[in-house]
Amino acid sequence: DTAVSQTPKYLVTQMGNDKSIKCEQNLGHDTMYWYKQDSKKFLKIMFSYNNKELIINETVPNRFSPKSPDKAHLNLHINSLELGDSAVYFCASSPVAGGAYEQYFGPGTRLTVT
Amino acid sequence: GDSVTQMEGPVTLSEEAFLTINCTYTATGYPSLFWYVQYPGEGLQLLLKATKADDKGSNKGFEATYRKETTSFHLEKGSVQVSDSAVYFCALSPPGDYKLSFGAGTTVTVRA
Numbered sequence: 001d002t003a004v005s006q007t008p009k010y011l012v013t014q015m016g017n018d019k020s021i022k023c024e025q026n027l028g029h030d031t032m033y034w035y036k037q038d039s040k041k042f043l044k045i046m047f048s049y050n051n052k053e054l055i056i057n058e059t060v061p062n063r064f065s066p067k068s069p070d071k072a073h074l075n076l077h078i079n080s081l082e083l084g085d086s087a088v089y090f091c092a093s094s095p096v097a098g099g100a101y102e103q104y105f106g107p108g109t110r111l112t113v114t
Numbered sequence: 115g116d117s118v119t120q121m122e123g124p125v126t127l128s129e130e131a132f133l134t135i136n137c138t139y140t141a142t143g144y145p146s147l148f149w150y151v152q153y154p155g156e157g158l159q160l161l162l163k164a165t166k167a168d169d170k171g172s173n174k175g176f177e178a179t180y181r182k183e184t185t186s187f188h189l190e191k192g193s194v195q196v197s198d199s200a201v202y203f204c205a206l207s208p209p210g211d212y213k214l215s216f217g218a219g220t221t222v223t224v225r226a
Contacts, residue, residue, distance in 0.1 A: 004157070031212075041201055041219040043158075048212055055212050090157055099207025099214045100146040100165060105157030 003027050004106035006091050012112045013081055021076045021109045023091030031055075032074040033092040033103065034066060043090070049074055050097040078111075086113045116141040120204045120217035127194055127224050135189040135220045137178075137204035145206040147171075147180055147187040148214070152201040161189075161202070194224045 004025045013019050025032060033056070034046040048056035049068040063079040074091060091106040121136040139145065146165045150158040162171030167182035176191045187204060204217040 041152075041221070043203065043216040043219070045213055045215075050212075092157075097212050099211050100209075102160045102163070103158075103214060105159065107155075107157050 006106040025093040029093040035090040118217035124221040148205040
């Protein structure tokens with residue numbers, strides 16, 4: 001049973017396109033996150049939702065828009081893709097909101113923009 | 115702001131060698147401290163954590179002690195295996211904060 005799953009695993013697209021990445025967790029957690037990992041492995045929080053409410057919204061371009069239809073799902077939509085958006089995007093979840101709680105990560109989505 | 119600094123890699127070791135990865139932090143109050151590990155091609159997973167000063171986290175032969183006086187949380191393992199090859203991330207979360215701030219990651223390669 002996959003705890004946190006993401007689709008697709010790989011995404012190759014051209015500049016200017018719009019794409020979405022989907023995330024689902026079956027752990028019954030209240031809180032979900034999106035992280036971006038760059039080519040040097042640096043990991044940065046982008047967004048977090050707690051029970052469908054946005055609680056973390058870091059300084060990211062407004063081309064990135066998260067959506068949480070229910071607390072088990074958190075999707076990431078990216079408009080007008082740019083070369084600099086190429087990265088690995090990780091979804092994660094935790095039982096409740098709060099950085100002190102263990103976060104469970106998905107396998108990642110490698111986005112390549114050409 | 116709150117931040118984590120960890121030793122730069124890559125680190126290459128032979129099997130059964132001693133591993134230490136330094137991590138220091140800057141934060142107000144008493145943050146929770148973590149080590150996460152990322153195996154090749156996978157997402158991160160929690161390795162160990164400590165939530166107050168002098169706590170020792172341990173798992174899979176790895177240990178780290180929360181040192182308030184030196185603001186450090188160094189990761190150690192006495193005898194590494196090839197399967198320990200991974201990227202290791204030190205992270206912190208300030209009290210009452212939603213966020214987890216990660217260090218830059220240290221790539222460790224263990225050779226047979």
